[in-house]
Amino acid sequence: MAIPAFQRVTQATQDKAVLNNARQLSSAADQYFMESGVSTVALTDLVGPTTYIKALNSVASESYPGFYTQGTTVTINSVAGTRTITYSN
Numbered sequence: 001m002a003i004p005a006f007q008r009v010t011q012a013t014q015d016k017a018v019l020n021n022a023r024q025l026s027s028a029a030d031q032y033f034m035e036s037g038v039s040t041v042a043l044t045d046l047v048g049p050t051t052y053i054k055a056l057n058s059v060a061s062e063s064y065p066g067f068y069t070q071g072t073t074v075t076i077n078s079v080a081g082t083r084t085i086t087y088s089n
Contacts, residue, residue, distance in 0.1 A: 014060040014080060021056060021064070022074045022087035028052035029068040030089075039070040 028046045033039060043066050047053045056064065060080040068074065073088040 011080070011083075015083070015085060017059040018062050018076050018079050018085050019087060021059075022076055022085065023089070024053055025056070025064065025068065026074050026087060026089050029070070033070050041068050042066060043068070 025043075025046060028051075029041050031052055032041045032046060043064060045051060046068070047056045062079040062085075063077045065074065065076075073086050076085045076087075079085055
């Protein structure tokens with residue numbers, strides 16, 4: 001009984017961390033759009049030591065999109081190899 005409960009808690013924690021990363025990426029992309037006057041940005045322009053997000057820590061071997069377009073939902077694939085999480089602001 002304890003193992004399934006632990007797995008549910010672990011999954012919920014991972015999902016919350018991935019959703020938080022998606023929120024940060026979406027916010028950084030919005031800031032980039034406003035400052036640059038463009039509607040698409042590469043992940044590499046958002047994450048780095050001198051950019052909007054200093055580091056993006058993977059929590060469940062998830063895969064983040066390489067590009068972000070203004071007004072488009074952010075979809076994170078392969079969360080723990082099985083789940084997909086979407087974030088729309």
